[in-house]
Each structure stands twice: as C-alpha cells, then as structure tokens.
Amino acid sequence: MPKKRGADIIVDVLLEEKVDTIFGLPGGAIMEVYDALFNAPFKNILTRHELAACHMADGYARATGKVGVVMATSGPGATNLVTGLATAHMDSSPIVAITGQVPTHYIGTDAFQEADVTGITRPVTKHNFLVTDIKDLALILREAFYIARTGRPGPVLVDIPKDITQQVYDYKMPTEKDVEDALPGYKPHYEGNIAQIKKAAKLIRQAKRPVLYVGGGAVASEANKELVKLAELAKIPVTTTLMGKGAFPEDHPLALHMLGMHGTYYANMAVYNCDLLIAVGARFDDRVTGKIDEFAPEAKIIHIDIDPASISKTIEVDVPIVGDVKKVLQKLIKQLERKPIEWEEARESWLKLIEKWKRENPLTYDRKSKIIKPEYVVEEIYKATKGEAIITAGVGQHQMWAAMFYKYKFPRQFINSGGLGTMGFGFPAAVGAKIARPDKEVIAIEGDGSFLMNIQDITTAVQYRIPVKVAILNNEFLGMVRQWQEFFYDSRYSSVCLSTQPDFVKLAESFGAVGLRATKPSEVRKVLDEAMSINDRPVIMDFAVDREENVLPMVPAGKSYREMILHPGEKGEAETMYLVG
Known part of the structure; x- marks a missing residue:
C-alpha cells in the first residue's frame, strides 16, 4: 500500500470496521484526523460538548449493539469524556474513544492542553492505549474495536499524539487473526461448561x-x-x-x-x-x-x-x-x-x-388526580407509541417511572444509565439512538434537573434535523434526592429545589426546536399527539407534574425485601414469607 498519514490510517481502519457515524468535537491535537475525515464517507456529528458526544455514541451503541465511536481533542476535550466513558463501562456498552494528544516529544512537559488521558481513564475503560509509534497505529485501533465488542462489552480509549497522525507510513491493514494473535491473554469464553x-x-x-x-x-x-x-x-x-x-x-x-x-x-x-x-x-x-x-x-x-x-x-x-x-x-x-x-x-x-x-398489588398511582401524575404521562407515552418506541432516560425519579410504567417488548428498547447513574444521559443518548435507528420513534423521558445538564446539544439535534422527542417530567425538584430527604431526613429539603428554571417551551424555540407544554391531565395526550406528528426537528415537551410524587414501591437502601415501602392503599404484606408446594 502507498504511504499514508497516520490520520488517513485511522480513517482506513474505521472503514474496515464498518463505522458509519462519528460523534465528537475537533481541536488542535486531533485536527489532522478531522482533516482526513473531510472527504470520508462517515456521518460526522459535530456536538457542542464532548460529554454529550460520548453519551450519543453510547446511545448509538446500545440501540444497535454496534461499537459507537467518539472523538475529542487533548486536555479538556479528552477529560470531558470521562463521565461518559464511566457510564458506558458500568453498563457494558461498546465504545471506541479516539483522543488527540500533544506530540510525543512534549508528553510529560505540561504542554498546552496536555493531560495524562490514559492514566485518568484507566479505571473507567475496559482497556486503553497510548500510541507511541505509527507502526502500531492500525493494529492498536483494530484491537480497540475487537476488545470493545467481544466478551463483556465496554469502552476502549486510544490516545494518539499529534505527530503520529502527521507521520506517514507504508502500512498493511491488520487482519482479525493479527488482532487475536496480538492479544494472547484475552480469550473470552463463550460456550459454557x-x-x-x-x-x-x-x-x-x-x-x-x-x-x-x-x-x-x-x-x-x-x-x-x-x-x-x-x-x-x-x-x-x-x-x-x-x-x-x-x-x-x-x-x-x-x-x-x-x-x-x-x-x-x-x-x-x-x-x-x-x-x-x-x-x-x-x-x-x-x-x-x-x-x-x-x-x-x-x-x-x-x-x-x-x-x-x-x-x-x-x-x-x-x-x-x-x-x-x-x-x-x-x-x-x-x-x-x-x-x-x-x-x-x-x-x-x-x-x-x-x-x-x-x-x-399492581403498580399504581392516584388516577383521579387533577394534577398531572408523572406515571400517567409515561402510560400515555406507551399508548401513543403503541409500545414500539425506544425510550431513553436520565437518572432519578423519571428514570424509575419510565422503567415501571412503559412495557418493554424487545431488546435495546430501554436505554438508561443504570450503573453509574449519570444525570444528563437521557437526551444525548436519545439523539445517538435516533441516528442509529431512524426507523423507530425515540423518546427521552427526562427530569427537569437531568435535562438541564446537557441542553446545549439541542443545537446538534436541530442542526442535523434529528426528530427526537423529549418528555420532561417537570416537578421543579431534584426529585429522587427530595424523596430520600422526605423518607429518611425528616423532609429537610436541602439544596433540591429547582423552581428557578427556564421556560422550556421558549428555550426549545430559541434553539430552533418545537416546544410544547401540558399543565393539566386533559392536555397530556394532545401534546403527545402533536409531538408525534412532527418529524423534521426535535420536540421538547414540558409536563408540569405533581411536585412531591414518590416512586413506590421502594426497598430502602441496604434493607430486605420484607421492608418494602408500599404505595398508600396497597394491601400486600411484605414481611410475610410464603412457602408453597
């Protein structure tokens, strides 16, 4: 093969791995790679924050089972990925993160935008690499994809100094056997004894x-x-x-x-x-x-x-x-x-x-309430989508209601941050999932607190005309923390009130998205039906729900199932041991 820049070798490997979408943000140390991407046949999604890019790659991976790809520059670009990588690591989601690094001769000198990215991310990745020789670049990248998708899936980071992306090398594309031979100690066991x-x-x-x-x-x-x-x-x-x-x-x-x-x-x-x-x-x-x-x-x-x-x-x-x-x-x-x-x-x-x-003891709530109950919104989303939508969630009460009141029928239908519990995950994950599965309705069920953590990337969804839907269960609280404070801290609501917040309808419109609001139960289905009719841009739905609704049943942390807190009116005896047969 003719000599190629390291940046072009990266593009070749991505093509070999059948990558079709890349999420990320360019910067000085990864500029050569973005130059090589200019004419490459990828869907290149420019995000407004690297964390959102990582969550989008994660949502893409979870919706398809394919490896998601995220790119970032050195220093703060790479460190902004850390929470996203930890989220993917805890939930076994296959991601390859490609980060730029300062030139090799500057490493260790506290150069501009230098950070020990492999050291920082080692605890939150399945594996990571620092490329120090262009001869190893193609093989390392192929190893990264192989490790990410095999065995227990997970995120793999490849940190590439800028001079490696600029150098030229007469390389040969490594085969799958080359990759397996290079990893003699990594042999996932598939068959079972x-x-x-x-x-x-x-x-x-x-x-x-x-x-x-x-x-x-x-x-x-x-x-x-x-x-x-x-x-x-x-x-x-x-x-x-x-x-x-x-x-x-x-x-x-x-x-x-x-x-x-x-x-x-x-x-x-x-x-x-x-x-x-x-x-x-x-x-x-x-x-x-x-x-x-x-x-x-x-x-x-x-x-x-x-x-x-x-x-x-x-x-x-x-x-x-x-x-x-x-x-x-x-x-x-x-x-x-x-x-x-x-x-x-x-x-x-x-x-x-x-x-x-x-x-x-079915799951229940006050169905006669004159205030919008969050559970009712989720049930109506289920009905409006006939149970066929992909649902994403941030973390908190809204995540639990999304899990409890939407009946899931197929794999990869519910995407959420389970292990790390990352607020701000739901919306960018929905964007990634919608890009991966344009044939499916994708709805992010969010809390107002969680949604506010990644609102900047509404712009990304608008720019690429991604018709993802967001349903905000807006209780003007950090709801799950408030619930715990009610149950276990004598209702001392310390630093959980979010009553000072933007008008989400006007906020959506300012980004170029559609904003809708429901303030009473009779408006919920109308808002949902209008949202479902829009397919050329994102829709943000603001549902003003009961501020102090609790997620029940609940087993307090570290307690037995016998100590379940049940919904008022439930008649089960959680303390009883039943034996049959």
Missing part, C-alpha cells in the same frame, strides 16, 4: 418455586428468544433488572417486570420466596439485592455470565456458568427438553400465587 449446564438443568427440573433473574447481559447477547423459550418450557416466571428490560417481553404472562429497590411487589416477593434463582447476565447489584443476607434466602442460585469476575462477586452461587448467555441458554434448553420438570403441580401452585400477588 456442559457439566455445569447439566447441573443447572437438574436444579431447574427439581425446583418448585424457580425464578429467572435477567440482566443487561441478556440484552447484549440478544438472547430474548431463548429466554422466552426457556421460561415457557419450564414454566418459570421472569424478572428483569433496569438494564435487562426488553430481554423478556413485559406483556408476557410470565413477566414479573423489574425487581429490586423500585421493583414490583410481585417480583420482589417471588425472588424472596423462590427456591431456585437463575441469574442470566446479571451482576447482583446492590439496588437489586438490598440486604444481602436476606436476598433469596431459600434459594439455590445458578449464575450465567460471560464475565467470570462477576460470578460470586457479591453473592455466592451454587452453579456458576461462564459463557455467552445466548449460547448457554441454547444448550440449557436442549438439556431440559430431554426430561420434563419433576414438580408440575407445585410449579402451577407457584404461578397461581404470583398471579394473586399481581392482582392484589
């Missing part, structure tokens, strides 16, 4: 009160069909984590919906009373387990995960299976098809008890 799978099948056949507990790994593996087949074959109810939503259709009779701190009464009671818990691509997060000593106290535990470090990290399990969720479930189903379950009558009794819990 058959002996362990047989042990799991035996426990499933013998269980009287089993529950499938499904996390984000099932979404990443796209194991939704296998989950439905397993649940129906063995008559097992299914609960999902915040990150696992959509892996199992929530309109299915066996769906328990979300478990944990703000999980449904019936999901938490099922987990508390089960005798077998089958964890699929989940990591036993503290928001799920609560008090560890009382989490599924009667249960044997099977744990299927591609990341061996996640198994028995917080909860000791009985049957660990390391492997890709989809592949392991396929083998597990084959084992179960050979012999029927052993406790048919007990299994039926278990499902009947769960149905009783569902009838007695």
